[in-house]
Amino acid sequence: MTGLLVSLFLPWIAGSTWLWRTWRTANLPAVLGYGYLLGILVTTALIRLWHFAGLELEFWPLAAGLALVAALPLLLPGRTAREEPPRPGNGPSHWWSAENLVFAFFLFLIALRLGSILLDNIYRPLFSWDAWMNFAPKARVWFELGELTPYTSPKDWLRGASLEGAFTLGNWQAWDYPVTVPLVMLWTALGLDAWHDDLIKFPWVFVGAALGLAVYGQFRHFGISRHTAMVLVYLLLSIPYVNVHMVLGGYADLWLATALSLGLLSLMRWTTTQHQTDLALALLFAVSCFAIKKPGVIWGGLLLASIGLALVPRRITLVLAGFFAITATALWIAGGIDINLPAIGRLRIDAGGIALPYLGQQPLGFTNVSTVFVDSLFLSPNWHLFWYALVVALMLALTTRPARLRQPAPFFFTVTSVVAILFIFFMIPRYSKEALELTTLNRALLHLVPSLFVFAIWWLWARPAEPAPLPEP
């Protein structure tokens, strides 16, 4: 039990102590929300370093290493009064004021939701396909053998062509999926000192809570009142499909969605604060998408491009946009592009197909999957009223706050990611088929939902003051 608690909370403490000392303008909820994901990523990195150093995978030595990482920021200078978030921003109010009651009511609903999900996780074993087919097997083998045994493709496993003693998986494509999720499972199993099909899913509840904390903290930074921010966080954390990925934990999608939205929030914050930590966090979480799930390359890549856009002066942006437009047109006229990038892979884009480094190649062909999209977004019970609200919020924002368009980076990310998801499901037959079968469509939408949510709120609601004074957490 002690090991489980340490495995759950030590990464959280490690990430939060670093952010508390280095992210000096952030409020406590944001520090805690970002801190959990940062801590988990640091933990997985530490396990890999441990393995490369040839050390045996044992929980307590690893935990001691992580505790050292957590303690290091204590050597840094503490926050000064100047950097502390300003005190009461909402004026005096009685505890029974309408605002406080609304705050408490929705906080209770969030606690009830997370509690129900945690309760299910205590009893239910790993349930859904990919969890026990693609991710948990690696973690279980590593846990039982005490080392990060290599994995290879089924073809190479048969030939013995790659590493001696390498394992493979029962899913032909899953052997080279990023290992962050298996490492999260491994870390929890090490803490438990036994393989538990149920408890290793706990981090999926924690990452949901971390998403809520981070979004709440950032919304407060955007100038949104306490009770409204709490209502908004409740709306995000009560989306049924978000809950599904917390209650049936074991997939990478919720981690990717969280990393992406935290990166986007940091980018949006950086556009007003210009603080280096915000920029660093945006970059860190954009890059972390690569390590979480293969499609993270697309979303993380688009976020990186958006950060790049925010960094360069507007005139250069226009020159770059013109350059890309002309190059793309020229390539299209020439029939496409097909080059081998040294150490990266093949890049091919033409009317017949697309090949991207790391993601492989796919033929192109239009399939009309609009009915499935409408069905999934607006009629199914997966998202409550999220997509209706998003459409209305974006229309309202466009008409009432067009000045926001002067900060193009968040818009670039949102527009390109939406275009990318439409392209993938309408233009790549393999994914069109998966959309029609409803196997991957909602999961791909989940990657973007928290980001779209925070983007809409930022556009519609965030105070335009630059830099905004920090409200009370």
Next chain:
Amino acid sequence: MSITTRFLMGFMALLAGIAATAGIVWKQSGLDWSAPPPMVWHAGDLEVTRGAALKGPDSMLVTFEKGSGRILLKAPSMPFRAEDAGIARILMDPLPAQVKGGVFWRSSEQQQVQSMTLSSTGAGVTADLARHPAWEGAITEFGIVFRGPATEALAIDGLHLERLSFGGSLRSYVNALTEPEAWTQQTINFLGFPSAVHDASSPLLAATVVFFALLVLSPLLLIHRARASVPALALGIFVAMWLLLDTRWQWVLLHNANEARATWAGTAGGAKDLGSHDSRLRRFAMDLKNDVLPPPPQRVFIVHNSEGHNIARLRFQYHLLPHNIYNFGRQLKPRFTQAGDYIILLGSVPGVSYLPSETRLQNDDGASIQAQAVQGSSFASVFRVLPPDGKGATP
């Protein structure tokens, strides 16, 4: 505007939105508020095609057909339109515990026979046909089927197909909402919903209510003093409808958490399985790990009469971890196996046979591997690969 006034205005607008939405749904459904009389078949009208019947004036006593263990009754006077009958009610006492019942039909839309399980409650033995996705078009064949022991006899008075009223349809919709869906292997990809009520999707209905409520409030925008209250009122109405949808979802989560507790409480975290078949796979895998296979990681080939993502072969692989497993194909891989490997034929694998006298496993194309059977059951057969000369077999 005081907070009480705002609350009352929002509440009234919400009620107006609900009324307007209900009116539209009623108009769109084309249904009457009260139910028209049902289609009735008395016991004597039903044709008994399986089982033996003793027919009386108002009732018949039917026994199960020996061999198949079935009773099959068919209703004459077809066809009728599916929308004219939403609920099938069998006039009989509640089903005995060991008897299962269902209805079946064929329609102009679906040539394949469709079926639906009967539910037996205090309210009768019924099937909520309107909730079945294939209950559509002209119904050309309709019948009832029971399975049970030959010793049982069922007294049946007749069959009613009750036409849907708007109230009945609403009841069917509410029934669907109050039946929490259990998690399935598809839940991680999408949340399912009874198809027949899909046309009346809950998010769409909630969005329509919000739309009409906001329409009712829109004149406030013209009143200078009230204009500032509109955003908070709009958000309040939106959140109220979200809460309504979310109340059901919260209940589903709690229900499933409770089901999980009832199913797995008291079982160690490393010994939980996903059902009776998975439980057998796990027990067999544990036996192999404890008694047959050398300490891990041992190379193991699983051969199963399936391709792709078959749950049995993949769950079996999971239970065998941390052994080093190759789990593809319906045939042996003689070129890639080596002495000391283990081969497990999971279930019946028609493409592979074992010749005990020659200690040889053979594909149906003739390719073979020297191997010794080390464990056999109706569930799976386990072999240890021998050197090509066949030496090393143990008695």
